[in-house]
Amino acid sequence: MRTQVAIVGGGPAGLLLAQLLHTQGIETIVLERYERDEVLSRARAAVLERGLVDLLHEAGASTSLDENGLVHEGIRLSGNGQDFRIDLKALTGGAVTIYGQENITADLYAARDALGLTTLHGCSGMKPRDIDSDQPFLTFLHGGKMNRLDCDFIAGCDGVHGPCRKEVPDDAAQVVEQTFPFGWLGVKSDAAPVVDELLYAGSDRGFALCSLKDAARGRYYLQVPLSDAPEDWEDDDIWEELARRLPQDVADALPGGGLSGRYIAPLRSFVSNPMQWGRMFLCGDAAHIVPPTGAKGLNTAASDVQYLYHALTGYYRKGDEAGLAAYSNTALARIWKTQRFSWSMTKLLHRFPDQSVFDLQMQRAELAYLAGSEAAQTVLAENYVGLPY
Template identity: 55%
Template sequence: MQSRTTQVVIVGGGPSGLLLSQLLHKAGIDTVVLERQSRDYVLSRIRAGVLEHGFVELMRRAGAGARMDRDGEVHHGFHIAHQGQLDRINLAASAPGQTVMVYGQTEVTRDLYAARDAMGGQIIHEAVNVALHDLMTGHPYVTYVLHGEKCRIDTNFIVGADGFHGVSRKSIPADILQEYEKVYPFGWLGVLSETPPAAAELIYARHERGFALCSMRNARLSRYYIQVPLTDRVEDWSDDAFWSELKRRLPDQIGQKMQTGPSIEKSIAPLRSFVAEPMRYGTLFLAGDAAHIVPPTGAKGLNLAASDIHYLYEGLADHFLRGDDAGLDSYSEKALARVWKAERFSWWMTGLLHRFPDMSPADLRLQQAGLDYLFSSDAAQASLAENYVGLPY
């Protein structure tokens, strides 16, 4: 059996695991990242592309923000379409000094890989059968199999950033772990196309036929979504059918001028809210999707993982560099406080804009009243903007 030692093992080589590894390395703390998939597979994932102000600052702090700052698009607002009209949330007016950055998660991951490579970061791909051991002792270790050979890493701490289906959360005993879940009765059918965006800023649309979203990755790459029943399959939707339905859910001023083209990626994502508590078990710390899932409405998933990484980085740096465990001891409480606020915001925005199958006429009128109130109240718009750009860490 191959054996090695490091200060922190990070299970999961997505953007949150890579970001933590990069931040810790810059602080002089040794890490090893274990990833089940190949690098090419990780970089093929199509994910969110709206980064909160805090995430942008973390990328810069990690020394991985140069291409983001060059190629990303700073957005000062977004639109909500309803009843055939288009209303704008002005982030600059409602949340002074705060913006969001439109920059694809794939590009974030690519930049973090480049930063780790430049520093000689230890990333082990195609590590399978990962298992976590002795988490409640001062000597935890991780075992895994690499190309048929069993390996072991002894460490001080383990960070589980391996997603909803990973091994980390499952390593916490069932009588310790409390899980909360809300499953929504619809999904998002998403299409990526090499076409100019429908508008300069994102458009969230509420329509009697269901929700729609016009987003983008850059000036030549667009990402669109429509709400669909959970029974739908990707094969049920041709490109022509998708574009036709999307245009029906948008105001004419947007739909009629939209450029369409062949899809280069098409998928359906179910919507759920999920939180696992606590986010620490002995020497194991959960981060990102391993601990929580949010509906994509409002783009909080990746950004919520970033706030976990911020708290973990600060806590681990204090432990190793200053002998102070206060940050690690309070990690779960602090992270969960922000998690639940983001869950609330994503739930609220999902409820405001989607057509639920059991909505009564009264429900529909109340939903529209919510939008009418939003655009008649500076305070309501400020609250939305404050949550959209990201609550403070």
Template identity: 45%
Template sequence: MKRLTTRVAIIGAGPGGLLLSHLLQLHGVDSIVLERRSRGHVERRVRAGLLEGGTVDFLREAGLADRLDREGLVHEGFVFRFGSRAHRMPFTELTGRTVHMYGQQELVKDLIRARTAAGARLWFDVPDVEPRGLETDTPAVRCTVAGEPVEIACDFVAGCDGFHGVSRRSVPPGALTTYERTYPYAWLGVLAQAPPAAEELIYAVHGRGFALHSMRSPAVSRLYLQVEAGESVENWPDERIWKELHTRLDIDGAPELAEGPVLEKSCVALRGFVTEPMSYGRLFLAGDAAHIVPPTAAKGLNLAVADIKVLAAAFREYYETGDRGPLDGYSAACLPGVWQAQEFSDWMSRLLHRPTEGRVFDERLQHARLEAVTHSPAAARNFAENYVGLARERTPARGGRP
């Protein structure tokens, strides 16, 4: 067995793992990144595309935003559509913050290029990663690289491999407490070669269910439909998708939705999930490995970046001074913001999605919430501060050191 050493073994080459590796190198800390999928798969994997202003600022500081600044679409508001009316939410006017539309896979491409150019040890197609000795001072990761068994001795392991990854499953039963909520609906997501019908996002509340009009570029639209939980993509041919999107999104006096070839479609279950603490021994969980939020408020990628910002700073402190306090305080620093994002994502899900059949009371509550958000300046400002991430940034840590 080939034996290697590194400071931090990072499992997962999504945006969290790649960003952590980049930041560690800036701090002079060696790492190895292991990804079970191929590079092509990782770069093509379509995910969220809304970056909060604080996320963009952090990527700029890290030297990773050149293409994002050239190609990302800057938004200062979005539109609610309900009751055949349109109401604009001017969140920049209310908060001073903008958001960027920039596909997660594009950020991943930027990060992979940066890591490759820096000569990082970034290995794809590594399917059998096995963290060991996490509760000891000498953890290791075993895997197979290019057909050769390898053991990587390290100081710490960073689990950035998502909800279904091996990192969290390597923790002994009972060592972590998990909290979970499942929702009675799902999203049918569509990527289409069609110009967006509007310059800003459209959140449509309709009697047949929620719909979202988003975009990835001036030529590519990203669209979502509320469907039943467990729905199959096979039940949604392109013709049915476009018909339902027109029904839920089109209103009199607004540009009609443009159609085009469907490039990709998938059904995504909505769930909320949090692990406490976000660490075990020498293992630190970040991003979807530690928490999942419903996609309604687009907080997943932004939460992952927030985790990595805290974790990278803690590693830097440890290797520069020997102080493990910030690492020990990692969960306490991150979890309040995680729960704040969970609360807003849950609230926004209830604001937008059609309640389950027969819940007339819930429909009336939904209408009251929409009227408040679109007509009360105080409610609109509170919503906007949550939407752009400002409220989460103001959430204090639970003691410990960030």
């Protein structure tokens, strides 16, 4: 087999890159370790920046998004005696869209299928080879036999545990990482959401978030110790703890009842540099992870896709290699800004085990300043709706 760009990873980043490249007449084959049903079962909330929404339009995969996405022009913050709204639209002229990550993935698969493009599922033992040459290729097991895929370039959109990043030489890779001492317990409710916009709440008991799976169902998160397991939390315990951490008007509106989709996600910051080696380029979680507090995970992957898409288009249309050469530095410059924002939101709203009285006072002062300063709210809003590419 041969293609121009081999894409490892059939999640939203890999599929979006493939679809965008197709619009420019660039051939791709997508290789995915898991079967499609398993990929689509990865249900995660998604707050989409304007840039990602624009990319989905450009990729021809926005019909369902336009019909079902929830456009939010603000967010609410509470804690330490403060309770206020950040008006994203008034402060920046922009907004965000709530649309589940699994829906994005399904839309991109449907668009790819409609074009008859090649996506291979159930690929195991994938290994990029000769990536520092002008003839890279991949070997992988599929259909009961070993296969070889020759290509011009490899895009590693295969997550933090995928095979691509492992091919960057150890003595060339710098990994910067911070693990936070808590996680988020996430659950879904079939009852109507209790908020119209996302509510980020800090309290002496820890962080809580009220979100929306869609217009008819709510999604909720609690800061919990990493020693907890999802099964440690009964439905009633989750509702009671949410009520303790949320503003009274929201606490009084909590519906109770059954909860599903229970999981605990550790909070982690991670950046790998460089994001390219030879003719292999890393996108998304393969190169970086942010805490979910700033809603930047999928959006940061989308910015990588945007840079790589334009770099590859420049190469194939004009023979211009400048975008490819600059890809890592260009992507990392924006990534570190999103890391800063996610880190600042996490520190603002969570309780840390080793916080001193001074730390707590600084946290209170920061939230109070944010509540009363349009300039500070503008900075937060600009980052939340998405920095320019």
